[in-house]
Amino acid sequence: MSGPSTYNPKPGLMTWLDDRLPIIRLGYDSFVDYPTPRNLNYWWAFGGILTVFLMIQIITGITLAMHYIPHEDMAFNSIQRIVRDVPNGWLLQSMHANGASFFFIAVYIHMFRGLYYGSYKAPREILWILGVVIYLLMMATGFMGYVLPWGQMSYWGAMVITNLVGAIPFVGEAIREWLWGGFTVGQATLNRFFSLHYLLPFIIAAVVGLHIWALHVPGNGNPVGISVKTKKDTLPFHPYYTVKDGFAILLYLMIFCFFVFFMPNALGHADNFIEANALSTPSHIVPEWYYLPFYAILRAITFDIGPIDAKLGGVLAMFGAIAILFVLPWLDTSKVRSMRFRPLTRWFFIFFVVGALGLGYCGANNPDDIVFGGIKFLWLAQFLTFYYFAYFLLILPILGIVEKPKPRPASIEESVLGTSKA
Ligand code: HEM
Structure with a gap:
């Protein structure tokens, strides 16, 4: 909250609640009267954009999981069924697949912003490290999610990446079998990837909570990189940054919608429209763009x-x-x-x-x-x-x-x- 609390609950229910669980106070001090440097530019909007995309991925993902079947004989067709037969399934699938790309575009901008403005420097080291943990979790989640449609690129991508572990001396082979749950990428692998792909976003959400906590102790950095000294250096988060971030989120969502509605498969790979086949290796195996x-x-x-x-x-x-x-x-x-x-x-x-x-x-x-x-x-x-x-x-x-x-x-x-x- 970066400073003493300024929340004054109204007498009655709000005071009663505040004495027992000061959750409204936490929200008020963190997102309403939170003192924010007055010089933040639009590069500071990407944290908010990321929060929105994490929510989009979780909501569309939970709904897709209601129709998806994690079985090597049915996974590929279950996605086709979602897109063709489930009411609005095409929208959910397109939002989730393109959402992953837009999530990564935003995270890369967010990270490069941090690199340029030195946001990782004292006193924000823990904030940065938690960010890197989030990034690693995002990479793992994205990788396992891409395996679920069980297309050619899903299967062979999983094969190439899991095989890398085999390069570790002595224990590599054993770890690889443990990851596969067998002697090759197969049903057991698909099942566990589905389970973990469902779990990890919630862990990401928890780490994001810590990330924002670690942000609100020293307060935001800013484009000139000078620490806040007096009250005149800051503005209350609401309405100044709720409006500014809101505008940036809307713009970003408009570009996202353009892909979702007009080019839903532009960011995907054509080979993933062919069902996984262990007997036919694609001539050119490439991961999703964000791992390239x-x-x-x-x-x-x-x-x-x-x-x-x-x-x-x-x-x-x-x-x-x-x-x-x-x-x-x-x-x-x-x-x-x-x-x-x-x-x-x-x-x-x-x-x-x-x-x-x-x-x-x-x-x-x-x-x-x-x-x-x-x-x-x-x-x-x-x-x-x-x-x-x-x-x-x-x-x-x-x-x-x-x-x-x-x-x-x-x-x-x-x-x-x-x-x-x-
Ligand atoms: C789900 C992913 C993430 C979410 C939801 C998230 C959320 C946020 C939010 C809301 C802010 C404050 C607004 C802003 O500065 O943009 C922030 C700041 C920050 N984030 Fe993240 N973040 C994520 C990933 C990352 C990653 C991957 C890194 C770095 C590896 C990172 C590093 C930082 C840093 C250093 C700041 C402080 C910037 C400053 O105030 O100068 N974040 N994050």
Whole structure:
């Protein structure tokens, strides 16, 4: 709630309730009179957008589960039945499948916003780490959800990813069988993935609760990265940010609706309209778009590194690319949060974003194909993987010490109104 409570319950029922369970006070202090920096821009609306999409996914998912059948002979057809025969089933299915993509678009924008404005720095390290936990849970949920329609890409995607675990020395094979619940991807795998895909969103919701708690203790960061000093630096959350966030949510929902109604399958893969067939491997197995950068990192390690063979190296690099985010608050040595005042680091950040998109492009293509001028996708992916790790392990630690930041305004109020004395 970021400050003492300002809630004054009306005498009678509200006071009675407040003395016993101050839940209205919690809501009021967190979302009505919550002091919010007055300079937040639209990049701060994505937390609210994410909350809406988590709710959309849970509601449409529960309803789809009423009609879906987690059986290897019936799963594929049960989705077709939902889309064709269940009243409004086409809408639920389209919202859920496209909702996953829009959830990931929003989470990537939310994360890059955090990287640019240094939202992960003290005192928001735990908030950031909880975000990375949410992101990992989202990846696991998305992966298991994609297996449920039991199309060709569902089946073979699950096969490729679960097989990666086999690269772990000594215990890998045993863990893989344990994940499968048998000796290959099959009925037992489908059943447990369905169970976990249903469970995980509720765990995500619980971690989001902690995430927002950890946000409301230090309060929001802001585009200039200066901490709130006086009341003049803030505005009450309602109506200022309920209206601003509401507007952004509506705009984002309109783009979402365009996909749901006019291009429901544009983000999917054509091969997933073919039922899973263990005897026919698709020529080109690709995961959903939101995993592509990590898939490119996985395939970029084609050489042994000392005692680590290439396959294990790829798996370690892929997981390392996410794990490194956990320690980011301690890798960036700069005292200045916002990159607005870090002229050099800002360029490296822009190249980092371009590099992440480039990795996604590499992940979608065959490593041996040519990007341009005789350069293979593999080489590009290797270069961008190197840059990805160098950004966190070399560039941020070194630039934080050597870069001379630009002068910053004295307060948030001054940065907006130009009034307070520097
Ligand atoms: C279901 C997913 C998520 C939800 C619902 C969510 C929700 C929110 C909300 C409502 C806010 C406050 C408004 C805003 O700053 O946008 C916020 C802030 C924040 N989130 Fe998330 N978040 C999610 C995922 C993540 C992830 C994956 C990360 C990073 C890995 C992350 C890192 C942060 C940080 C650092 C802030 C503070 C930003 C600042 O005030 O400067 N969040 N989140």
